[in-house]
Amino acid sequence: MDALYRITESLDWISLIIFGCMLSVALARQFTTLPLTEFLSVYVSSRFIKISQDGRVDNHHSYRYIGLIIYGISISLIIFKLVDTPSSDRGFTDFVLILTAVSAFLIFKHYLSKLLATVASFDDLLTSIDHERNLYRAALSVLLMVVVIFMYYVFPSSNSFILVVAAIAGVVIFIYHFLVFYNHLNLITTSFFYFILYLCALEIAPYLLLYKYITV
Known part of the structure; x- marks a missing residue:
């Protein structure tokens, strides 16, 4: 009964967040x-x-900015669902901490990428990549919000479904990253060394660290 009450209480603020995203x-x-x-x-x-x-x-621009915000919220809700268990006592405060960490991670990576691009002189390339990547993220936010609804309201207690959906979401995010870099392959060759440095330092390593943090 206590677990059911906790789930119902959690869904109250989650419902408000999802409604706010849809209203936006x-x-x-x-x-x-x-x-x-x-x-x-x-x-x-x-x-x-x-x-x-x-x-x-x-x-x-309104779609893009709001979509990017919803993207961060959706990723945070998915992570919250992955780390939340019936025996745990996680709530809105824990979600805010996850959202803050995800937002800080994305913002820090963005500005650090800008700094590296300026130093290595591939600003135009990074601007083009960021434009395409942000459009993908903003559009993907709608799909991720549908995923969140299924995770919390359709199959809230199915761990296998949650893990499969989270894995699929991860694969989709990887695919759009691949498409972005593939579409800029010709431009990448002109700054190949510095771009590989950027790729390893800011596109691969941070996600590996984030994965390790979540799974530990």
Whole structure:
């Protein structure tokens, strides 16, 4: 009974967070003339990425900023579900700590990447990569929010489902990273050594450390 009460109490604030995320997407749609379906077309086509990068479309920023926020929240909710157990006493404070850690991790990595790109003179390359990666993340946030809903409301007690879905989410995130770097392969060759240094130091090592922190 206590475990059921704790789960119900947890779902109260989780429901508010999910509702807030969905409301934010709806508000973003009201402040732009760009259809949400066109923004989400980055799942299957690079056309929107190209036209938004060269300035032909500049009304996507509300989707992008809100999507990036939801991306961080969704990742944090997935991590919270992975570390939460019926015997543990984790709550909103623990989620805030996870969200703070994830946000600090992404922000720190972003600005450290900028610094390295400036020192190694591949600013334009990193700007292009960040633009594409942020669009992928913002679009992916919608899918991740659906995943979160399934994890918390459809299969809340199925550990195997939670692990499989978390693994699939990790694979999808890896794939979009791969696509971003593959699309910039020609530009990468001009600064190959420094880019490999950036890749190892800021794209691979941090995620390995984060994985070790979560699993320990």
